[in-house]
Amino acid sequence: MNMGNNTGPAKKTVIVREYLLDVGKIQVFENYLVAIFDEGATLTLERVYQIIGISEIHFRDKSFGIISHRIHSFAIDPVVYTYLRELDNLKAYAIVSSREVDMHNFNIERMFYKKPMKFYIEYRNALDWVRRRVKAA
DSSP, X not given: XXXXXXXXXXOOOOOOEEEEXXXXXXXXXXXXEEEEEOTTOEEOHHHHHHHHHHHHHHHTTSOEEEEEEOSSOOEXXXXXXXXXXXXXXXXXXXEEOOOHHHHHHHHHHHHHHOSSEEEEXXXXXXXXXXXXXXXHO
């Protein structure tokens, strides 16, 4: 087995399940989920309840993270973060985007969320951070 510079064996990213919602898709992996919302979608509290429901199906008794992969431009009601932060087993929330508006909005979103949250331009870096946080939890 080639260990390279990693601290363990190569990690395979195997998708466990994919959910298609009316605002985009949720990809569930072993200990995190990736949200990819559609262009022009609006992420409301009602839609976040769907995501919370998905997290309860897959991560009921274990720590997990969320990666919001912002390929498209969409709107988010910041009040959703007051509900997400109540998920005790949600240990990491990462946003991935190269758009300046998302970088600006991140500072506002972070004020509502108040838990570990980071912004990345590279998806791989976000994934590494989320995995470290979840593993340490």
